[in-house]
Amino acid sequence: MSWKRVTAFFCLFPSMAGVSAWGRQSHATIIYDDRASEIRSVNEEAGRLWITTDDLKRATGFELKPQGICRDELCFPVPKSRQQEFRHESAGKIWLNLVAFANLVQQPIAHDESLSIWYFGLRADQRQVLSSLKAPDFTLPDMSGKTHSLSDFRGRKVLLVTWASW
Amino acid sequence: MDLPGWQAIYERLKDKNFEIVSVAQDTNGVKDAGPWITAARPTYTALIDEKHLVSKLYNMVNVPTGAWIDEHGKIVRPNEVAFVDDRFKNFSGLDSAPYLNALTDWVEKGDKSSYVMSEDRLREKLTVNNSDIALAAAEFGLGEHLYKSGHLTEAIPHFKEAQRLNPKSWNYKRQAYALSDAKRDYGTTFMDEVQKAGGSRVYYSPPDLRPEVTQKDKKP
Incomplete structure (x- = not known):
């Protein structure tokens, strides 16, 4: 069944319109790579979070390309038979289901329903760095706000050590 | 806090191609960790990690946790408790000296240090991020x-x-x-x-x- 027909079907039965995401757009906060973005218009329905490709780019850096969902060198092909789970056209825009994408790349999601906040964790490819015995790289600020990356110290031995004030 | 202790170790070892990267796992960032850093005035790299990113990436579950990373960016000892002094000895029953001696040995001998773990042992010890x-x-x-x-x-x-x-x-x-x-x-x-x-x-x-x-x- 095409998406157009699904939409038309639900328009004929207004009481069921709430079941369909389309036409019931709401606000959400998406936290991706520990960065929060306010998204003015998302479609949430059972187990799905649809955002426009513009918002996808803004919140996650990923783009929908013919070869898959991509960011720089990183590209995750969308299984051909499952296009409908991932991609939808409505109101002249292309929408992507961020939950389906997260499942594809084995990315955990924490969700606060009452405030409509979605937190996307580390993808499997980010988590598997450890098993290669390569030290995962990171970039963090010092007291003055200047950032440092672990990889800045390549060529030296490094003791990486955590502490906390608590 | 651990920061002044690490400064003393750093003074002793910094000319041996060695860096300390200390990372504060504090949700409130500079507000909570800052005063300690200001007081200790470390010359090694002291970073603020409000999102606990390092614990997340390395699967660290406690503080203080240390990992050793060689010149090529490879882990040679994975997460383990890293006491810089004996302030918590009464609590933990652990001496800091054996760890600090091992650290010095590695900084001086590099790959030849007997504290550099084999890949098999490293893999055994790395927590699987399930x-x-x-x-x-x-x-x-x-x-x-x-x-x-x-x-x-x-x-x-x-x-x-x-x-x-x-x-x-x-x-x-x-x-x-x-x-x-x-x-x-x-x-x-x-x-x-x-x-x-x-x-x-x-x-x-x-x-x-x-x-x-x-x-x-x-x-x-």
Whole structure:
């Protein structure tokens, strides 16, 4: 069944319109790579979070390309038979289901329903760095706000050590 | 705090192609960690990690945790407790000297140090980042975001879920307790949890400082 027909079907039965995401757009906060973005218009329905490709780019850096969902060198092909789970056209825009994408790349999601906040964790490819015995790289600020990356110290031995004030 | 102790070690070893990268696992960032750093005035690299990113990437579950990384960016000793002095010896029963001696040995001898672990042993010791651990980190991250945006009440269930999904993480417990009233919001305290886990003497596993047996040392 095409998406157009699904939409038309639900328009004929207004009481069921709430079941369909389309036409019931709401606000959400998406936290991706520990960065929060306010998204003015998302479609949430059972187990799905649809955002426009513009918002996808803004919140996650990923783009929908013919070869898959991509960011720089990183590209995750969308299984051909499952296009409908991932991609939808409505109101002249292309929408992507961020939950389906997260499942594809084995990315955990924490969700606060009452405030409509979605937190996307580390993808499997980010988590598997450890098993290669390569030290995962990171970039963090010092007291003055200047950032440092672990990889800045390549060529030296490094003791990486955590502490906390608590 | 550990910062002045690491400064003394750094002074001794910094000319041997060695850097200390210390990372504060503090949700409130500079506000909580800053005064300690200001007081210690470290000349090594002291970073602020509000999102506990390093614990997340390296699967660290407690502080202080150390990992050794060689010149090529490869881990040669994975996560283990890294005491810089004996302030907590009464609590943990652990001496800092064996670890610090091992660290010095590595800085001086590099790959030839017997404290550099074989890949097999490293793999054995690295915690597998399974889906529960990954989801726990996401729940904790959401809890932190809620707390910081003024929604402590909403944050608590997510902190609790992180603690449930990764019960080995003391960071998830202690950081969450520090952000609220532990007794009121979690029905427990840090010391109650330590007792439940078997007491302070098992709270930290001692570092495994058995020297690596090299091929030529092995008996035929």
